[in-house]
Amino acid sequence: MAGLFQRALRLRTALRCLYDYSTLSRSTATLSPVDFHRPFLTCSSEQVLASTRKLHAGAEGSKVSPSAAPERLPFCRVTEEDLAFFRKILPGRTIVDPDLVEPSNVDWLKSVRGSSEVLLRPQTTEEVSQILRWMVTKSTESRNLAVNPQGGNTGLVGGSVPVYDELILSTSLMNKILNFDSISGVLTCQAGCVLENLSFYLEERDYIMPLDLGAKGSCQIGGNVATNAGGLRLLRYGSLHGTVLGLELVLADGQVLDCLSTLRKDNTGYDLKQLFIGSEGTLGVITAVSILCPRKPKSVNVVFLGCETFEQLLKTFQLCKGMLGEILSAFEFLDSECMRLLNTHLKLPNPISDCPFYIVIETSGSDPTHDAQKLHNFLEEAMTSSLVSDGTVATEEAKIKALWSLRERVTEALTHDGFTHKYDISLPVERIYQLVTDMRKHLGNQAKSVVGYGHVGDGNLHLNVTSPSKDPALLAAIEPFVYEWTASCRGSISAEHGLGLKKRNYIYYSKQSQAVALMGNIKAMLDPKGILNPYKTLPDNLKQ
Template sequence: MLRLFTRSTRNIPLCQRFSSTLTADKYPNIKRGDFGKINDEDINHFSKILSPNQLITDSNDITGYNQDWMKKYIGQSKLVLKPKTTEQVSEILKYCNQRKLAVVPQGGNTGLVGGSVPVFDEIVISLASMNNIRSFDQSSGILKVDAGVILENADNYLSENGYIFPLDLGAKGSCFVGGNVATNAGGLRLLRYGSLHGSVLGLEVVLADGTIYNSMHSLRKDNTGYDLKQLFIGSEGSLGIITGVSILCPARPKSVNVAFLGLENYEQVTKCFQKAKSELGEILSAFEFMDKDSQLLAAQTLKTTHPLCQDDIEGIESVPEYPFYVLLETSGSNKEHDDIKLEKFLEDVMESEIVVDGTVSQDEQQLKTLWTWREGIAEASQQFGGVYKYDVSLPLDSMYKLVESVKERLNELELSSTEDNKKPVYEAVGYGHIGDGNLHLNVAVREYNKEVEKALEPFVYEFIESHKGSISAEHGLGFQKKNYIKYSKSETEINMMKDLKKHYDPNGILNPYKYI
């Protein structure tokens, strides 16, 4: 083990200043589409489909539905509908399509690219009341749920039956299963369980004209015709509203270990990952990396002792001076077997000086504590006012170069000072899922700032294009990235996507101003 160093606390005020500017005013080049406007007759019609408590018209009650959780995008909806059945969703969309009333499907509203909130006065269709677990087959592990089931609730239900949901996110306590599928969320354990394109067996989706597409009965193997459900996984509500999900769930691991490691440079991070794949093989379930600044940021909100700190201190001063950190998780069915493999792996990476420091969880509480230092980064990134989030895929050798390039660019720019005479950018940090080449670049700011945004875009996307990456690894395109899809997709691909949109939603009522 190397001696741990301390770092002086930065005296930065924790100001929480969020923009209250409407999205339409912040982006005046976006014009309202040729859609109908809600009137009393429309409200009366929806009242015949839904009960009074399923319609929200009070402006105060609608506020939360009109803005994303980062408060970066703010819409102007005057109506929220909360259907309880697929048939109600069908009736709503059938009417909206006839009247050309634009709608926004909304799940837990935990998205990071403005995809689940209105831009203008679109009707919000919340799936929150569709929250039933429909069935679970103990033999096959196939779970069927309403789209509004909260991810953590689904996983807790499966846990009681000896299974696990094949997706885990930091927002699992708020996000909905339907929203996860609609955005093709990747999460923390894609390395082990793969993407939703593989684990989702069937969907129930309501199309723009009210037609109900149902493949919930699908088997694990079905080689008859086009695999239509794939159109809706990751479509972000632009082709239809997902109301039901059938998903294959694996057996819950009986043994879980988490190791938290300190490393001297990014090259050692990639070497550590190569060793982990080779030596841990089938029990490797997560491999997360974090840079030092992300840990310093997290320390200011967690206010606990860092896992690799040897002293009884808390906060920033407890974070060692290692440039990079790795959180590695193993999961399997035999604890003795897993412990032996992990111990041998850790001995090898320490002896070869790939890793210079580390700790391993000894119980369930320590395991959760180690994970908080990874999962806490997202929330910590916006503690000073706001955050620009970029969720991208890049080849491993160039992944962290993007963070370094952004840091250099922001340092070089002559950015205007804010009211308190401090630079608007607080910190740019990098972390993510090494196992699937997914980098999270967070630029923490004191307030959302046009100069910062211009410095980042399209610079970030041009870097990604030049390194053959993807501008979105798991958060989707939403409103934020719709104009930048050309950096990841060819003109032919984009035209094919537009053709699909025109075919399934000719009036363009489903989640307009987003995606493409």
């Protein structure tokens, strides 16, 4: 009873602080690569074949590559003549020193490694166009040199690194802001601008980016668009399919496609840019983006709450939507296993008492007094109806950052826990934690940790399973179980991370075979030689 009272008191004190609130900005923690070593991705034939057997009816009988590491396709090998050409158009920016190319060959998780020998660093769209033209036609000779477009290389499905010797085309030096219209809020910039730099630029002008990710310090806007990244603000500002107004692209044959519109409304024909959003660099190379940015909220509050059950967490979400309405900008969760990993590996303390579930709620509005009052009413109601058992409210920037770190750094904590199997699942929101519970039961003591966290507001669960080292038996126990479970609820096996290399052969769990075949036709039309980011997104069995 005394404990309960103290907890209530802590929340009440925090609530009082709300009235002293001043404008605050979000965490700027970055996801920097960690130095750890573990075996690179491979996948047993039995495991892939087992999952293949479960593919949607329409795809049954079709052949899927029995290995997650596909065979090298018959692309041309890079020659001295190629290098001479690249050096001419990219002087000092055609990198062949293996030590300098190496970081671009390995993904952020250090789970996939390519063997590219060339890193190209264009600065302009024209340079990208010249590179791609050369890849398909050297002088008059037709050829097919493969290319791996790469942004910040923060992807989690092996989509951003080469698989074999594809030339790496990095957008890192394409980092200029081209225009910002302070009346419409439309930002136009090159693809290689780092998300956090764009946020800083906009915040000085009283605007924000409509998306925010844990990887903001390294990821680039072109990569964000190419993967249709979701992140922490999607609940409020929607997906990039809505906020991206225009794209400039270079197609596989080197043609520049200028769809860099800044209009909110434009119904002249097909909306071509949508095809490239989320296509993971397989249909064209994004060179510039125009995006609609919201005004910077005058008032931001962050609350960290604890719940005893996931059902209470869902009820809190319902209450929150009803009582905070238009000022709700994020509703995220992590379970007690995530908290344990944050404590153990990153030494991040739990700011409240131990609970099975934790919620991060952010509000963003235009009137600090009004927002504080709404939040106060919501917290009072959540407490008196016993939906939440403990909580704290951030009223100063450092604490806001610390609270957000608890959610944003779970991925980093997991990298210290061992070999990590990642699943990024979309489900009807009321089912999202059931998958974690069922997975724990299903795996028994085979796994080291089974954790659940993610974007409750978007029905997006991040299910991660770790083991001390790579364990084929564990993998065979997780997959296809996880995909079948997801398909049985008509969920998506990739909510926001894409398919990349790792998940490409599981697409049929979430897409009908006719839809996948149509994707293959689109790929064949836009990239007939298949040179753009090969082995990614589409399954191996697809004839192009």
